[in-house]
Amino acid sequence: MTAPTASAPAPGLEAWRMVVALLWVLGATAGTLALLGSLPGWLAGDSDEVRRVATLDEAARRLKTQLALPAYYPQRLGWPPAEVRIVTAGGGGAALRLKPRGGTGPEVELLQAASPGAPVPPTLLGDVTELVQSPTTVGARPAVRARVVVHGATWEELRWERDGRAMVLRSQGEPDELRALAQSTHVRGRP
Amino acid sequence: MHLDERSADILAQFLVHSLVASLFVEALARTWDVRHPAQRMALRLVALAYPLVLFPALVILFPARFDPEFRDAALLAGRRWRDVPFLGLDLYRAFVGGLASLGALLFLSDLGSLVSALRRGRPRAATPDPAEAARLEAALRPLQAQGRAPPLVFLDRAIPTLFCAGVRRPSVHVSRGALRLLDDEELRAALAHEAAHAERRDPERSWVVMGLRALMCLNPTFQILARTLARDAERLADERGAELGADRLALASALVKLHRATGGGGRRTLVFGGALAGPLRRARTLDVELRARALLGPAPHRLPFGRLRLALAGAGALGMLYFVV
Numbered sequence: 279m280t281a282p283t284a285s286a287p288a289p290g291l292e293a294w295r296m297v298v299a300l301l302w303v304l305g306a307t308a309g310t311l312a313l314l315g316s317l318p319g320w321l322a323g324d325s326d327e328v329r330r331v332a333t334l335d336e337a338a339r340r341l342k343t344q345l346a347l348p349a350y351y352p353q354r355l356g357w358p359p360a361e362v363r364i365v366t367a368g369g370g371g372a373a374l375r376l377k378p379r380g381g382t383g384p385e386v387e388l389l390q391a392a393s394p395g396a397p398v399p400p401t402l403l404g405d406v407t408e409l410v411q412s413p414t415t416v417g418a419r420p421a422v423r424a425r426v427v428v429h430g431a432t433w434e435e436l437r438w439e440r441d442g443r444a445m446v447l448r449s450q451g452e453p454d455e456l457r458a459l460a461q462s463t464h465v466r467g468r469p
Numbered sequence: 470m471h472l473d474e475r476s477a478d479i480l481a482q483f484l485v486h487s488l489v490a491s492l493f494v495e496a497l498a499r500t501w502d503v504r505h506p507a508q509r510m511a512l513r514l515v516a517l518a519y520p521l522v523l524f525p526a527l528v529i530l531f532p533a534r535f536d537p538e539f540r541d542a543a544l545l546a547g548r549r550w551r552d553v554p555f556l557g558l559d560l561y562r563a564f565v566g567g568l569a570s571l572g573a574l575l576f577l578s579d580l581g582s583l584v585s586a587l588r589r590g591r592p593r594a595a596t597p598d599p600a601e602a603a604r605l606e607a608a609l610r611p612l613q614a615q616g617r618a619p620p621l622v623f624l625d626r627a628i629p630t631l632f633c634a635g636v637r638r639p640s641v642h643v644s645r646g647a648l649r650l651l652d653d654e655e656l657r658a659a660l661a662h663e664a665a666h667a668e669r670r671d672p673e674r675s676w677v678v679m680g681l682r683a684l685m686c687l688n689p690t691f692q693i694l695a696r697t698l699a700r701d702a703e704r705l706a707d708e709r710g711a712e713l714g715a716d717r718l719a720l721a722s723a724l725v726k727l728h729r730a731t732g733g734g735g736r737r738t739l740v741f742g743g744a745l746a747g748p749l750r751r752a753r754t755l756d757v758e759l760r761a762r763a764l765l766g767p768a769p770h771r772l773p774f775g776r777l778r779l780a781l782a783g784a785g786a787l788g789m790l791y792f793v794v
Contacts, residue, residue, distance in 0.1 A: 289773045294779075299500040304785050307493050308544060311793060315545035322552040329552070332474065336537045342492060 305336050328363050328401050334374070340396045341392040346440055348388070352455055354378050355386060367398030384451035386459065387433075394442030400412035403446065404428045416460045436460045473571045477565065478535055480687075481547050483524055484568045486793060487690040493735035497782050504769035506704035511775070513701065515783045517694050520685060523787050534794055545790040568689055575692035576682055577656040577758070583679065592636075592642060595625035601648050608656040612664050621668035629730045631659050633666035636673045641666075650730055655723035657713035662723075665709035671702050700756055707764055723791040728757040 321383055331337045337346050338467060341364055351357065361375040367413055370392035389398045411424035412435070421438035426448070433448040448454040475647035494516040503509050523540060533539060540546040550560045597605060607623060612618040622786050624630065629646035633639055641663040666672070678695050685691040707724075732750070761767070778787065 290771050303496045303500050311544040318549040318553050
């Protein structure tokens with residue numbers, strides 16, 4: 279028995295149908311992927327949880343702002359930061375932990391608010407007990423110098439504002455190094 | 470198993486890209502209304518080739534896609550799912566781990582079937598009685614006239630079986646039960662179907678696919694696609710059998726008869742095989758029903774621009790998945 283063959287459409291029409299169908303499927307698939315890609319942002323929203331991120335760029339991207347970094351950087355400290363933590367809720371903020379090369383020596387921690395007028399998120403600051411404080415300056419800006427205990431360790435701390443953003447720099451090392459680091463801290467592209 | 474961040478990203482993209490590529494190709498096949506099994510198979514081979522060829526090329530040629538900055542330009546960045554709190558789970562890693570486990574499970578279940586088939590060994594050839602030999606000869610005559618008759622092996626078995634086996638020299642195996650079950654027209658049609666398998670060297674191809682499945686044992690999409698291709702090979706053999714002179718109605722009838730006679734079940738190879746037996750039997754029955762329906766209809770036509778469609782499908786998938794990290 280010879281089976282009838284289904285009739286084939288005209289090639290011109292088929293070519294047109296092929297291109298339109300391809301564009302439709304491409305668009306629908308890309309749209310679905312984009313929707314799936316944007317879901318985590320909607321579901322997670324802003325969080326007051328502290329999250330570790332892999333890089334400074336990732337922190338900046340998630341906080342949607344450039345981070346302030348020291349231009350003066352002592353040789354003894356390793357780069358990039360050993361740990362980058364962020365909080366996205368309430369204006370947000372970041373904490374960069376700078377560990378000495380080779381693992382021995384005092385550490386430095388730079389904490390900053392992500393938006394002007396907002397404080398550094400308390401969850402980033404940790405459980406702080408202030409022992410003593412005095413007014414000082416960082417460059418021409420008013421600042422507070424304090425000795426604090428954080429999780430049982432004593433730190434020298436400088437608190438000031440840069441471009442309206444609250445900054446906290448802590449060190450277990452020399453006060454001169456702390457001051458030099460604070461004075462050189464700036465957002466990339468700004469003086 | 471501990472993976473560093475980059476390896477975890479590559480594994481995640483490998484799994485997600487394969488899934489998206491196969492869904493994209495499947496959607497294209499349906500939207501283009503590709504009905505000819507050879508063209509459907511060719512399109513699915515594009516999806517099958519994605520993790521084997523296109524994805525490695527993407528990883529090697531565009532390493533910048535793994536930079537964190539690229540995530541801003543991406544359509545979908547899987548790593549962002551890490552930010553979604555869900556019972557303290559890292560959804561990103563849980564998803565990747567789940568997919569990889571599913572892939573391994575699918576591969577091992579089919580490997581189990583294969584090992585059990587190999588343990589049973591090759592079926593022993595028997596000599597048919599004169600009446601059976603005459604029927605077989607008569608059924609093979611149309612194929613012999615075209616010079617396409619495959620070597621035949623007769624099996625002294627009451628269970629009706631009819632299949633093509635043999636890697637280097639494919640031959641068609643027919644059991645006494647099959648001869649009793651099928652009438653002359655159905656036997657001719659079934660032999661033409663098996664001759665099509667032998668002509669395409671499908672047993673050899675199935676071993677190559679099994680080797681690739683072992684290579685891609687963590688990729689569930691690859692495992693499912695390989696199974697789908699095996700079904701496509703059956704439909705292609707149906708159509709090719711019809712081209713070799715098999716009556717479409719007789720072939721559909723033979724298919725249904727053989728399926729009913731064997732109960733549509735396979736051997737259990739998994740611990741929980743009992744629980745899966747019902748759904749698997751239903752799936753096989755549905756597949757036979759679809760093949761029979763296709764045979765009752767007219768022969769499907771080949772769409773024009775076949776190679777261009779394959780190129781467009783591959784390029785479309787690659788271009789889109791470039792932005793999935």
